[in-house]
Amino acid sequence: MSFDDIIDRRNTHSSKWDMMEAFTGVSDPDAISMWVADMDFRAGDFLQDAVKGLLDKANYGYFAGDGPAREAAAWWMKTRHGWDVDSALMTCTAGLGNGIALSLQAFTKPEDEIIIFTPVYHEFTNKVLNAGRRLKQSPLVIEDGVYRMDLETLEATMTGREKMVLFCSPHNPAGKVWSIEEMRALAAFCERHDLLLVSDEIHHDLVFSGHSHTPFAVAVPDVKDRLIMMTSASKTFNTAGTRLGCVTILNDDLRTQYRKALKAIDLSPNLLGMEMTAAAYSERGADWVDALVAYIEGNRDIFEEGIGAIPGLHAMPMQSTYLAWVDFSGTGMDMKEATHRVKIDALIAPSMGVEFGTGGEAFMRFNIGTPRARVEEAVSRLTDAFSDLQ
Ligand SMILES: Cc1ncc(COP(=O)(O)O)c(C=O)c1O
Incomplete structure (x- = not known):
């Protein structure tokens, strides 16, 4: 098994995928769900056993x-x-x-x-x-x-x-x-x-x-x-x-x-x-986690670099977790407009920063605990959605 494998979690009672439309308003079949804090990887063999x-x-x-x-x-x-x-x-x-x-x-x-x-x-x-x-x-x-x-x-x-x-x-x-x-x-x-x-x-x-x-x-x-x-x-x-x-x-x-x-x-x-x-x-779990952390670290590098290349967007440097935190204040647009671009133009469902309390208003949280191809796709869609800022 590889962390790159894409598994379809729709219709599996997954809150992240099956509740995406109800909670985030993003409904397109091609949408990327990046809100709830769980990962899209296959479980380790030790769990399956x-x-x-x-x-x-x-x-x-x-x-x-x-x-x-x-x-x-x-x-x-x-x-x-x-x-x-x-x-x-x-x-x-x-x-x-x-x-x-x-x-x-x-x-x-x-x-x-x-x-x-x-x-x-x-x-x-x-x-x-x-x-x-x-x-x-x-x-x-x-x-x-x-x-x-x-x-x-x-x-x-x-x-x-x-x-x-x-x-x-x-x-x-x-x-x-x-x-x-x-x-x-x-x-x-x-x-x-x-x-x-x-x-x-x-x-x-x-x-x-x-x-x-x-x-x-x-x-x-x-x-x-x-x-x-x-x-x-x-x-x-x-x-x-x-x-x-x-x-x-x-x-x-x-x-x-x-x-x-x-x-x-x-x-x-x-x-x-x-x-x-x-x-x-x-011990088996420990080996799996070591590989997982290295993989997420790779996702983080791609995500932070990609977001950093979009003028006006800034990803706070992550030291841990798979929950990237992106500041939209540099875009000069209000959050309604930024949200429209993320959810409707880029078809990405993030968590809205305002839910995290004071100081989160200009941010969105993106879950990068997902196969790399999805992280790359998300970066590419965000780049397009904010391309007029280039
Ligand atoms: C900081 C923190 N505490 C607790 C939880 C929820 O934990 P549990 O799923 O065990 O209820 C989360 C889930 O995202 C979390 O991020």
Whole structure:
């Protein structure tokens, strides 16, 4: 199998392809779907073997024991990320979306304010608002072409109502990999203001050469009593449809509180997610990820170079993820016009930057986790759609 293989995902219950028209308004059969954050590649053989193993057992009754998935996750964290963590401290959730929503339920009250660094994964906002909590946006600033947190400005606005920070590491969108110094500064900020820190590290494996991701628990061990670590195999191995997230809470009281909240809603991960996670976090999985990251890095180079050649468009340099972040402000046109050109002229369905919060208004997010031919085609169509700017 090759990452170049094009598989048709239409009519497979794929949100990215089958919901494209409903959510983005782009309907043409030749359209390229670049919005939802999953990848268009065939699953690795180790995942297919895990599914075959399930088929052979020919029984889908109640299962017991998320131990193998947690142990595989702990092994992966140690071997790939230098984080020596006891699998007994991990709690499996029905995906990290569920894990984040549950953190809000378990640790905050309706009047509490939740800090997010925008533009950021739009579901942070949705989860906070759906939980009836208050949102506090701290806009990232662009320095030397990449994002940095502006904790000084945030500090000046603190009221004492803030309870939690939702941190995205590496950052979605744009793929910024946070440095240990930046994490130390954030941890100190959380200490000063007595905030819980949810570190959503779902993109931890998709990091390009020259950069390295450090789990928050490793970067700042002292923050452990206020830290909620979120990891998952789902972005790395494209298993999001099997719904399994891993929430590691080092503090005993917080972990008990979290598990109680999970029990209260009686929502458990499923057998398939468990099997997939255990199969993914393996030597075979590691080889597959190494090849995947090299491939996406190649896509990134083509995308960034192509976008960089279109006057007025700028792709923020990606250090990780497959979620490219393109600034349209240099075109001088309003976003209605830019959107028309992308969706109607180029027949591409991206995510709109405005959904990612303050600072995202002039951007669109393009998912390049797709066979290279599609990335090349997208660049070529965008070049044509904005050709009058040449
Ligand atoms: C930062 C971040 N967290 C969480 C999720 C969703 O995770 P899950 O599919 O496990 O619910 C995404 C998906 O795009 C994401 O980008």
